[in-house]
Amino acid sequence: MxxxxxxxxxxxxxxxxxxxxxxxxxxxxxxxxxxxxxxxxxxxxxxxxxxxxxxxxxxxxxxxxxxxxxxxxxxxxxxxxxxxxxxxxxxxxxxxxxxxxxxxxxxxxxxxxxxxxxxxxxxxxxxxxxxxxxxxxxxxxxxxxxxxxxxxxxxxxxxxxxxxxxxxxxxxxxxxxxxxxxxxxxxxxxxxxxxxxxxxxxxxxxxxxxxNFNAAGVKLIFKGKSVHPGYAKGKMINSMLLANKFISKLPSKEVPEKTTGYEGFFHLHDISGSIEETEVQLIIRDHSMKKFKKRKKLIRKLVSKINKKYAAKFGDKIVECEIKDQYYxxxxxxxxxxxxxxxxxxxxxxxxxxxxxxxxxxxxxxxxxxxxxxxxxxxxxxxxxxxxxxxxxxxxxxxxxxxxxxxxxxxxxxxxx
The missing domain is CATH 3.40.630.10 (Zn peptidases)
Known part of the structure; x- marks a missing residue:
């Protein structure tokens, strides 16, 4: 050679x-x-x-x-x-x-x-x-x-x-x-x-x-309402806490640091925000197309639940969600x-x-x-x-x-x- x-x-x-x-x-x-x-x-x-x-x-x-x-x-x-x-x-x-x-x-x-x-x-x-x-x-x-x-x-x-x-x-x-x-x-x-x-x-x-993985990127925008903290009872909605609640609903063991081989995951890779607006970016990965679709479905289901819960109080969608497939x-x-x-x-x-x-x-x-x-x-x-x-x-x-x-x-x- x-x-x-x-x-x-x-x-x-x-x-x-x-x-x-x-x-x-x-x-x-x-x-x-x-x-x-x-x-x-x-x-x-x-x-x-x-x-x-x-x-x-x-x-x-x-x-x-x-x-x-x-x-x-x-x-x-x-x-x-x-x-x-x-x-x-x-x-x-x-x-x-x-x-x-x-x-x-x-x-x-x-x-x-x-x-x-x-x-x-x-x-x-x-x-x-x-x-x-x-x-x-x-x-x-x-x-x-x-x-x-x-x-x-x-x-x-x-x-x-x-x-x-x-x-x-x-x-x-x-x-x-x-x-x-x-x-x-x-x-x-x-x-x-x-x-x-x-x-x-x-x-x-x-x-x-x-x-290789099936892959998608997720962008979530959580809205909130800022009110003077001293008089905020029943009025303030903190978008950062809302985002936090959403993240806590994802399966805690299905993250990169706890998975290997054919196991898929949700990966939170970016979060930035204030009381009025918080942006969360996640990626979804799975080798199985069936499980991949299931993961995207879970995100949409959680979003829909939060939007339903806050519909009366916020008067609009409190979470916007965009899921984009990246590769298969x-x-x-x-x-x-x-x-x-x-x-x-x-x-x-x-x-x-x-x-x-x-x-x-x-x-x-x-x-x-x-x-x-x-x-x-x-x-x-x-x-x-x-x-x-x-x-x-x-x-x-x-x-x-x-x-x-x-x-x-x-x-x-x-x-x-």
Missing amino acids: ENKQHIIDRFISYVTVDTESDPNSDTTPSTKKQWDLANKLVEELKQIGLTEVTIDENAYIMATLPSNVDFEVPTIGFVSHFDTSPDFSGANVKPQLVENYDGGDIVLNEEQNIILSPSYFDDLLQYKGQTLITTDGTTLLGADDKAGICEIVSAMEYLVQHPEIKHGKIRIGFTPDEEIGRGAHKFDVEKFAADWAYTMDGSQIGELEYE NMKEKVEPVMHIVDIAEQAMKELDIKPIIKPIRGGTDGSQLSYMGLPCPNIFAGGHNFHGKYEYVPVESILKATEVIVKIAEITANRNK
């Missing part, structure tokens, strides 16, 4: 470019700086020998590795995003290399006493003896998802240099703004023209995912074409990687793409502790993910001989 140093250099050249996205922007990409890496990637794809390299006005990149066989093979795609999360700074990333990791504490930043410790992050112990790339404790790393981009570019370069490996047509796509939920919004599935694709955007080695479980779109998951699983097994097939407790561009007509499971990219200063990635995981891409291309061609 690829020269290890070559992969390290490539990955570092990506993470040192700041590509943080911005949820408050209405442009695509949401930040101008995302163009810096996008333009660099376009040049690199041309250099390694891909054809049909395009970038549109929204910075969506597509390219082709032409088939090298004379029989029909389905066109497969690989997709990653080049933006990084606005949850933590992505500016001035200074990656640190830890060679032959000994299983102990890693001092990220001596000055600020920031330590990456296996006593807290026990996943580290899987990577004893390997080379880790970490942050310097002041930024995120950006392995989410520049590891994915590095793997796709490296796999394509390898296939170009090794024509003896037979494969069909491969399409690759790089998107902006995935971290703010818009990565697939302007993705041209028709132009991409693949039968199916894989997002290289999972975490630890072996991850293979084709199920891609399982529904992937199950009819399960061979695409089987191929990825087979690729991992042939490379002595133990597949970890589990539901995503979140969303993925693949979910939106699946509903846009491009079935798109998710494969590991290798990183851990995304969106913060403790993020790291083992170089060996990047190398393995690169091999998985090559192997998927090979298996897909062999199945169609």
